[in-house]
Structure formats: C-alpha cells, structure tokens
Amino acid sequence: MIMICDKHGEYESKVTQGGLGVFRSYCPNCLKEAAVNNEMLEMNRTKERLKVRIKEMIKAADIPKRFTECSFDNYVAKTKEVIAAVKGCEDFVRNYEENSKTGASLFLCGTYGTGKTHLAIAILRELMIANRGSGKYTTTLRMIRDIRSSYSREVNQTEQQIIDKYVNQDLLILDEVGLQYGTDSEKILLFDVINGRYEEMKPTILISNLGVDGIKVFMGERIFDRLTEGKSNLIVMDWESYRK
Secondary structure (H helix, E strand, O other): OEEEEOOOEEEEOOEEEEOOEEEEOOOHHHHHHHHHHHHHHHHHHHHHHHHHHHHHHHHHOOOOHHHOOOOOOOOOOOOHHHHHHHHHHHHHHHOHHHHHHHOOOEEEEEOOOOOHHHHHHHHHHHHHHOOOOOOEEEEHHHHHHHHHHHHOOOOOOOHHHHHHHHHOOOOEEEEOOOOOOOOHHHHHHHHHHHHHHHHOOOOEEEEEOOOHHHHHHHHOHHHHHHHOOOOOEEEEEOOOOOOO
C-alpha cells in the first residue's frame, strides 16, 4: 500500500494482520531519523553522565580547582626535552595496569613552573576518564599535617588510620616534596606512607623542585631506594618556567 509522508513523500507501507487488528508500517525515513535522534540523545546523556562522574572523581581526588582541566592535550610541548617528558608520563598511563602490579613509581623533578603538577594531574585524569583507576592528590606538607591532626582529641581517627588512607589509594600524587622543614618526625611520617605503599605495591607520583641529589638527601636513602626500584621512572624537567 502506497502512503504519503508529509515530510518525505510517498512510501510503501506494509500491512500486517495481527490479534490487535491491522498494522501499517510507518515511513522508513522517519524511522531512520528517529533512530538517529535517539542515538544522539543517548550519546549526549552518556557524555553528561561522564562529566558528572569525572567531576565527582576529581572532587574525591582533592585536585585543586586550578588544575582540574589539566590534560596532555593542553600541555604545551615543543622542544625535544618537553616532548620526551610528556611521552614518559603517557607511558606511565599506558603501562598503568603493570605499574599497579609492581608498584612502579614516577618522579617528576626540576625547576619551578615547568608543568610537573600539570602532567601528574593529567595522568590521574586520563586514568579516571578511562575508568582505569582512581587516586588522590596532595602536597607532602598537607599530608603530614593531616596525619598530625590525629594528635588532637577532636579528631576521631588514629595516626595509623590516616596513614592507611594515603597508603591505600590506588594512585597517590605527592607534590612539593622537599618544601618541608625536613625534621626527623616529618621524614618518619613520609617513610611510613611511602614504605606502606611500597609493601602494598601501589604506584606513587612524586613531584619536587629539588634535583636528584637533593631528593636523596631530603628523603633519605631508604625511601629513595624503594621509590626507584624496578621499573620506576625519573623525569627531570629543568627548562625555563612557563609562568614567565
């Protein structure tokens, strides 16, 4: 039976007889457009759900507002040294499942303003977007203060419980390593977290403005040895600051 669609003109309608009566098929072009529209609608809904999920994960990861949009795509890489640094961070993402099994860590060290924090956050965002892992960002001093907060009677967590909170993160980003006073108590707390993650074979990203020798002196040989064992990687970012 020939029918006329107001939008697409004539089309052949198939007539079938069923228990509920006679059924005539609709315009095939209208049905195709409806299917496309439904598919696009579902894609948009999926994108919105992804945005909400990423926003929730970023909040849970304690990523500062300034760095929430950091990604590999918006990191400026022009020289060979910078491109090599980005590739090293992308390799960490690419090999994340293996890194999670071996506890391989990543050092980003070098001068101020070279984008070390940007790349570390880009790694975490990439993993979260792909639903491959979660994590937490913190400065080393903030973590130490958090652990020490357990000494207050107003805090209902023990020192070990707060340490375990950092130890048990899938991926921990420790920023500003070396900006602390370097006291023995600070080093002990830092060792407790890093050694705990080492024993649990969990990867850690450490960011520091110190050079390699400076990191060894500040952290101590025991911590440095644990962090550089196996397939851990150290990337030196000592080019001119982007902030200038």
